[in-house]
Amino acid sequence: MNNLVKVENSKIEQTTILTLNRPEKRNAISIELINQLKVIIEKLHQDDETKLVIITGEGSAFCAGGDLNDFHGEIDQEKAHELLSQMQEVLWQITTLPMPTIAWMNGLARGGGMELASACDFRYVHESGNYGFTQGKLGISTGWGGGTLLYERIHSQEAYYWLVSADIRSAQVLKSIGFAQATFSTHQLELEHDLIKPFISRSLTQLKHWKSQWLQNQDLQKLKTKMDAEVEACSHMWVSDEHKEAVSNFFKRNKK
Ligand SMILES: CC[C@@H](C(=O)O)C(=O)SCCNC(=O)CCNC(=O)[C@H](O)C(C)(C)COP(=O)(O)OP(=O)(O)OC[C@H]1O[C@@H](n2cnc3c(N)ncnc32)[C@H](O)[C@@H]1OP(=O)(O)O
Numbered sequence: 001m002n003n004l005v006k007v008e009n010s011k012i013e014q015t016t017i018l019t020l021n022r023p024e025k026r027n028a029i030s031i032e033l034i035n036q037l038k039v040i041i042e043k044l045h046q047d048d049e050t051k052l053v054i055i056t057g058e059g060s061a062f063c064a065g066g067d068l069n070d071f072h073g074e075i076d077q078e079k080a081h082e083l084l085s086q087m088q089e090v091l092w093q094i095t096t097l098p099m100p101t102i103a104w105m106n107g108l109a110r111g112g113g114m115e116l117a118s119a120c121d122f123r124y125v126h127e128s129g130n131y132g133f134t135q136g137k138l139g140i141s142t143g144w145g146g147g148t149l150l151y152e153r154i155h156s157q158e159a160y161y162w163l164v165s166a167d168i169r170s171a172q173v174l175k176s177i178g179f180a181q182a183t184f185s186t187h188q189l190e191l192e193h194d195l196i197k198p199f200i201s202r203s204l205t206q207l208k209h210w211k212s213q214w215l216q217n218q219d220l221q222k223l224k225t226k227m228d229a230e231v232e233a234c235s236h237m238w239v240s241d242e243h244k245e246a247v248s249n250f251f252k253r254n255k256k
Pocket of ligand 1: 024025026028067068071108112113115134135141142144
Protein backbone atom coordinates (compact mmCIF):
# COMPACT_ATOMS: atom_id res chain seq x y z
CA MET A 1 0.00 0.00 0.00
CA ASN A 2 1.36 3.46 -0.90
CA ASN A 3 1.74 5.87 1.99
CA LEU A 4 -0.42 8.69 0.68
CA VAL A 5 -0.02 10.33 4.09
CA LYS A 6 3.42 10.15 5.70
CA VAL A 7 3.41 10.04 9.48
CA GLU A 8 6.45 11.20 11.45
CA ASN A 9 6.42 11.02 15.22
CA SER A 10 8.96 13.12 16.99
CA LYS A 11 9.25 11.63 20.46
CA ILE A 12 11.25 14.43 22.11
CA GLU A 13 9.02 17.20 20.79
CA GLN A 14 5.91 15.03 21.24
CA THR A 15 4.79 16.14 17.81
CA THR A 16 3.26 14.25 14.91
CA ILE A 17 3.73 15.56 11.38
CA LEU A 18 1.28 14.34 8.72
CA THR A 19 2.44 14.96 5.16
CA LEU A 20 0.02 14.59 2.26
CA ASN A 21 2.14 12.60 -0.13
CA ARG A 22 0.91 12.91 -3.72
CA PRO A 23 3.18 15.73 -4.92
CA GLU A 24 2.70 14.80 -8.59
CA LYS A 25 -1.06 15.45 -8.15
CA ARG A 26 -0.50 18.53 -5.97
CA ASN A 27 -1.63 16.39 -3.02
CA ALA A 28 -5.20 16.11 -4.30
CA ILE A 29 -7.28 14.07 -1.87
CA SER A 30 -8.27 10.73 -3.36
CA ILE A 31 -10.58 8.20 -1.71
CA GLU A 32 -7.59 6.07 -0.78
CA LEU A 33 -5.95 9.09 0.87
CA ILE A 34 -9.15 9.77 2.83
CA ASN A 35 -9.15 6.18 4.09
CA GLN A 36 -5.56 6.44 5.24
CA LEU A 37 -6.15 9.81 6.90
CA LYS A 38 -9.18 8.42 8.71
CA VAL A 39 -7.15 5.65 10.36
CA ILE A 40 -4.33 8.04 11.32
CA ILE A 41 -6.64 10.63 12.88
CA GLU A 42 -8.60 7.95 14.76
CA LYS A 43 -5.32 6.80 16.33
CA LEU A 44 -4.42 10.35 17.31
CA HIS A 45 -7.71 10.62 19.20
CA GLN A 46 -6.41 7.81 21.46
CA ASP A 47 -2.88 9.22 21.72
CA ASP A 48 -1.95 10.50 25.19
CA GLU A 49 1.60 11.49 24.32
CA THR A 50 1.34 13.68 21.25
CA LYS A 51 0.91 17.33 22.16
CA LEU A 52 0.92 18.85 18.66
CA VAL A 53 -0.19 17.71 15.20
CA ILE A 54 1.05 19.43 12.05
CA ILE A 55 -0.48 18.80 8.63
CA THR A 56 1.55 19.74 5.57
CA GLY A 57 2.07 18.72 1.94
CA GLU A 58 4.92 17.14 0.02
CA GLY A 59 6.36 19.15 -2.88
CA SER A 60 5.16 22.49 -4.15
CA ALA A 61 1.54 22.37 -3.00
CA PHE A 62 -0.30 22.04 0.27
CA CYS A 63 -3.39 20.48 -1.29
CA ALA A 64 -5.32 20.86 -4.57
CA GLY A 65 -8.60 19.76 -2.96
CA GLY A 66 -10.62 16.67 -3.76
CA ASP A 67 -9.16 14.41 -6.45
CA LEU A 68 -11.45 15.12 -9.39
CA ASN A 69 -10.80 11.62 -10.75
CA ASP A 70 -12.57 10.16 -7.70
CA PHE A 71 -14.88 13.09 -7.00
CA HIS A 72 -15.81 13.23 -10.66
CA GLY A 73 -18.68 14.99 -12.36
CA GLU A 74 -20.73 11.96 -13.35
CA ILE A 75 -21.71 10.61 -9.93
CA ASP A 76 -25.29 11.04 -8.77
CA GLN A 77 -26.44 13.06 -5.75
CA GLU A 78 -26.54 10.09 -3.34
CA LYS A 79 -23.06 8.95 -4.29
CA ALA A 80 -21.74 12.53 -4.07
CA HIS A 81 -23.23 12.79 -0.59
CA GLU A 82 -21.62 9.51 0.45
CA LEU A 83 -18.17 10.53 -0.84
CA LEU A 84 -18.28 14.07 0.53
CA SER A 85 -19.43 12.75 3.94
CA GLN A 86 -16.32 10.60 4.22
CA MET A 87 -14.00 13.59 4.10
CA GLN A 88 -16.41 15.65 6.21
CA GLU A 89 -15.97 13.02 8.92
CA VAL A 90 -12.19 13.37 8.66
CA LEU A 91 -12.47 17.16 8.96
CA TRP A 92 -14.72 16.74 11.98
CA GLN A 93 -12.25 14.34 13.61
CA ILE A 94 -9.39 16.79 12.97
CA THR A 95 -11.43 19.69 14.39
CA THR A 96 -12.11 17.78 17.59
CA LEU A 97 -8.63 16.31 18.16
CA PRO A 98 -7.60 16.72 21.81
CA MET A 99 -4.34 18.51 20.98
CA PRO A 100 -3.60 21.67 18.95
CA THR A 101 -3.34 21.27 15.19
CA ILE A 102 -1.44 23.38 12.68
CA ALA A 103 -1.88 23.48 8.91
CA TRP A 104 1.63 24.21 7.66
CA MET A 105 0.62 25.38 4.19
CA ASN A 106 3.85 24.87 2.29
CA GLY A 107 2.34 26.02 -1.02
CA LEU A 108 -0.86 26.50 -2.97
CA ALA A 109 -4.24 25.24 -1.84
CA ARG A 110 -7.56 25.06 -3.62
CA GLY A 111 -11.10 23.97 -2.77
CA GLY A 112 -11.08 21.12 -0.29
CA GLY A 113 -7.42 21.85 0.51
CA MET A 114 -8.60 25.10 2.07
CA GLU A 115 -11.32 23.19 3.92
CA LEU A 116 -8.72 20.84 5.35
CA ALA A 117 -6.67 23.83 6.53
CA SER A 118 -9.80 25.33 8.10
CA ALA A 119 -10.26 22.19 10.20
CA CYS A 120 -6.92 22.91 11.90
CA ASP A 121 -6.65 25.27 14.85
CA PHE A 122 -3.87 27.39 13.31
CA ARG A 123 -2.65 28.07 9.78
CA TYR A 124 0.79 29.17 8.64
CA VAL A 125 1.19 29.92 4.95
CA HIS A 126 4.17 29.95 2.62
CA GLU A 127 4.71 33.52 1.45
CA SER A 128 4.90 32.56 -2.23
CA GLY A 129 1.77 30.36 -2.27
CA ASN A 130 -1.72 31.25 -3.43
CA TYR A 131 -4.88 30.04 -1.86
CA GLY A 132 -8.56 29.86 -2.73
CA PHE A 133 -11.96 28.51 -1.84
CA THR A 134 -12.54 28.07 -5.57
CA GLN A 135 -15.62 25.85 -5.30
CA GLY A 136 -17.82 28.75 -6.46
CA LYS A 137 -16.11 28.65 -9.86
CA LEU A 138 -16.84 24.91 -10.11
CA GLY A 139 -20.59 25.35 -9.74
CA ILE A 140 -20.59 23.88 -6.22
CA SER A 141 -20.17 25.06 -2.64
CA THR A 142 -17.68 23.76 -0.08
CA GLY A 143 -18.56 20.08 0.33
CA TRP A 144 -16.66 18.81 3.36
CA GLY A 145 -17.95 21.19 6.02
CA GLY A 146 -15.02 23.55 5.56
CA GLY A 147 -17.23 26.52 4.66
CA THR A 148 -18.84 26.23 8.07
CA LEU A 149 -15.39 26.08 9.64
CA LEU A 150 -14.27 29.13 7.65
CA TYR A 151 -17.01 31.16 9.38
CA GLU A 152 -15.43 30.08 12.69
CA ARG A 153 -11.98 31.22 11.60
CA ILE A 154 -12.48 34.70 10.09
CA HIS A 155 -15.01 37.51 10.23
CA SER A 156 -18.31 36.19 8.87
CA GLN A 157 -18.67 39.03 6.31
CA GLU A 158 -15.23 38.16 4.91
CA ALA A 159 -15.98 34.42 4.89
CA TYR A 160 -19.22 34.97 3.01
CA TYR A 161 -17.48 37.25 0.49
CA TRP A 162 -14.58 34.81 -0.05
CA LEU A 163 -16.92 31.90 -0.72
CA VAL A 164 -18.95 33.92 -3.24
CA SER A 165 -15.97 35.55 -4.99
CA ALA A 166 -14.04 32.25 -5.02
CA ASP A 167 -10.94 34.34 -5.57
CA ILE A 168 -7.36 33.21 -5.17
CA ARG A 169 -5.48 35.16 -2.55
CA SER A 170 -1.90 35.71 -1.54
CA ALA A 171 -0.32 34.64 1.73
CA GLN A 172 -0.20 38.27 2.83
CA VAL A 173 -3.97 38.66 2.33
CA LEU A 174 -4.63 35.44 4.28
CA LYS A 175 -2.63 36.89 7.15
CA SER A 176 -4.41 40.24 6.95
CA ILE A 177 -7.89 38.68 7.16
CA GLY A 178 -6.82 36.44 10.04
CA PHE A 179 -7.13 33.14 8.16
CA ALA A 180 -3.41 32.58 8.66
CA GLN A 181 -1.62 33.38 11.88
CA ALA A 182 1.66 34.09 10.05
CA THR A 183 3.55 33.65 6.79
CA PHE A 184 6.88 31.88 6.37
CA SER A 185 9.56 31.62 3.70
CA THR A 186 11.45 28.43 4.54
CA HIS A 187 11.07 25.35 2.34
CA GLN A 188 11.66 22.62 4.87
CA LEU A 189 9.41 22.25 7.90
CA GLU A 190 11.63 22.30 11.00
CA LEU A 191 10.28 21.90 14.52
CA GLU A 192 12.88 24.50 15.59
CA HIS A 193 11.12 27.08 13.39
CA ASP A 194 10.26 30.24 15.33
CA LEU A 195 6.56 29.74 14.51
CA ILE A 196 6.52 26.20 15.93
CA LYS A 197 8.81 26.79 18.91
CA PRO A 198 6.16 28.30 21.20
CA PHE A 199 4.08 25.12 20.86
CA ILE A 200 7.02 22.81 21.46
CA SER A 201 8.03 24.78 24.56
CA ARG A 202 4.64 24.29 26.21
CA SER A 203 3.86 21.12 28.12
CA LEU A 204 1.46 18.40 27.05
CA THR A 205 -0.81 19.35 29.95
CA GLN A 206 -0.88 23.01 28.97
CA LEU A 207 -1.58 22.35 25.30
CA LYS A 208 -4.32 19.81 25.98
CA HIS A 209 -5.91 22.20 28.46
CA TRP A 210 -5.97 25.07 25.95
CA LYS A 211 -7.34 22.78 23.26
CA SER A 212 -10.09 21.56 25.51
CA GLN A 213 -10.93 25.18 26.44
CA TRP A 214 -11.01 26.06 22.72
CA LEU A 215 -13.44 23.23 22.00
CA GLN A 216 -15.62 24.06 25.02
CA ASN A 217 -15.85 27.58 23.70
CA GLN A 218 -17.65 26.32 20.60
CA ASP A 219 -21.09 24.85 20.22
CA LEU A 220 -19.88 21.60 18.69
CA GLN A 221 -23.32 20.14 18.20
CA LYS A 222 -24.41 23.19 16.21
CA LEU A 223 -21.17 23.13 14.27
CA LYS A 224 -21.72 19.49 13.28
CA THR A 225 -25.31 20.19 12.22
CA LYS A 226 -24.14 23.08 10.03
CA MET A 227 -21.41 20.92 8.48
CA ASP A 228 -23.97 18.20 7.72
CA ALA A 229 -26.19 20.77 5.99
CA GLU A 230 -23.22 21.97 3.95
CA VAL A 231 -22.47 18.45 2.66
CA GLU A 232 -26.11 17.95 1.78
CA ALA A 233 -26.27 21.26 -0.13
CA CYS A 234 -23.06 20.52 -2.04
CA SER A 235 -24.23 17.04 -3.01
CA HIS A 236 -27.23 18.61 -4.77
CA MET A 237 -25.04 21.13 -6.62
CA TRP A 238 -22.73 18.28 -7.59
CA VAL A 239 -25.12 17.09 -10.28
CA SER A 240 -25.59 20.51 -11.90
CA ASP A 241 -24.55 20.99 -15.54
CA GLU A 242 -22.37 23.89 -14.45
CA HIS A 243 -20.34 21.60 -12.18
CA LYS A 244 -20.03 18.80 -14.72
CA GLU A 245 -18.78 21.29 -17.27
CA ALA A 246 -16.25 22.82 -14.86
CA VAL A 247 -14.74 19.41 -14.03
CA SER A 248 -14.60 18.41 -17.66
CA ASN A 249 -12.92 21.75 -18.53
CA PHE A 250 -10.27 21.14 -15.86
CA PHE A 251 -9.26 17.83 -17.40
CA LYS A 252 -9.41 19.23 -20.95
CA ARG A 253 -7.18 22.13 -19.88
CA ASN A 254 -4.68 19.70 -18.42
CA LYS A 255 -4.58 17.62 -21.62
CA LYS A 256 -3.61 20.64 -23.80
C1 LIG B 1 -14.28 17.35 -3.94
C2 LIG B 1 -14.47 18.32 -2.88
C3 LIG B 1 -14.44 19.74 -3.34
C4 LIG B 1 -14.61 20.58 -2.11
O1 LIG B 1 -15.34 20.21 -1.20
O2 LIG B 1 -14.04 21.65 -2.05
C5 LIG B 1 -13.14 20.06 -4.06
O3 LIG B 1 -12.07 20.09 -3.51
S1 LIG B 1 -13.27 20.26 -5.72
C6 LIG B 1 -11.56 20.39 -6.28
C7 LIG B 1 -11.06 21.77 -6.10
N1 LIG B 1 -9.75 21.86 -6.63
C8 LIG B 1 -9.48 22.33 -7.84
O4 LIG B 1 -10.34 22.70 -8.61
C9 LIG B 1 -8.02 22.40 -8.20
C10 LIG B 1 -7.78 21.83 -9.58
N2 LIG B 1 -6.36 21.95 -9.89
C11 LIG B 1 -5.81 23.09 -10.34
O5 LIG B 1 -6.42 24.12 -10.51
C12 LIG B 1 -4.33 23.04 -10.63
O6 LIG B 1 -3.98 21.70 -10.89
C13 LIG B 1 -3.48 23.58 -9.45
C14 LIG B 1 -3.84 22.93 -8.16
C15 LIG B 1 -3.65 25.11 -9.40
C16 LIG B 1 -1.99 23.25 -9.73
O7 LIG B 1 -1.58 23.76 -10.97
P1 LIG B 1 -0.17 23.34 -11.57
O8 LIG B 1 0.87 23.51 -10.54
O9 LIG B 1 -0.02 24.08 -12.87
O10 LIG B 1 -0.27 21.76 -11.81
P2 LIG B 1 -1.18 20.96 -12.86
O11 LIG B 1 -2.47 21.65 -13.11
O12 LIG B 1 -0.37 20.64 -14.05
O13 LIG B 1 -1.47 19.64 -12.02
C17 LIG B 1 -0.49 18.66 -11.81
C18 LIG B 1 -1.16 17.32 -11.79
O14 LIG B 1 -2.05 17.28 -10.68
C19 LIG B 1 -3.37 16.95 -11.12
N3 LIG B 1 -4.34 17.62 -10.26
C20 LIG B 1 -4.27 18.85 -9.74
N4 LIG B 1 -5.35 19.10 -9.01
C21 LIG B 1 -6.13 18.01 -9.07
C22 LIG B 1 -7.38 17.65 -8.51
N5 LIG B 1 -8.06 18.48 -7.70
N6 LIG B 1 -7.89 16.44 -8.79
C23 LIG B 1 -7.23 15.55 -9.59
N7 LIG B 1 -6.02 15.84 -10.15
C24 LIG B 1 -5.48 17.04 -9.88
C25 LIG B 1 -3.42 17.45 -12.55
O15 LIG B 1 -4.45 16.79 -13.26
C26 LIG B 1 -2.03 17.07 -13.03
O16 LIG B 1 -2.02 15.69 -13.27
P3 LIG B 1 -1.32 15.11 -14.61
O17 LIG B 1 -2.03 15.76 -15.76
O18 LIG B 1 -1.52 13.62 -14.52
O19 LIG B 1 0.12 15.54 -14.51
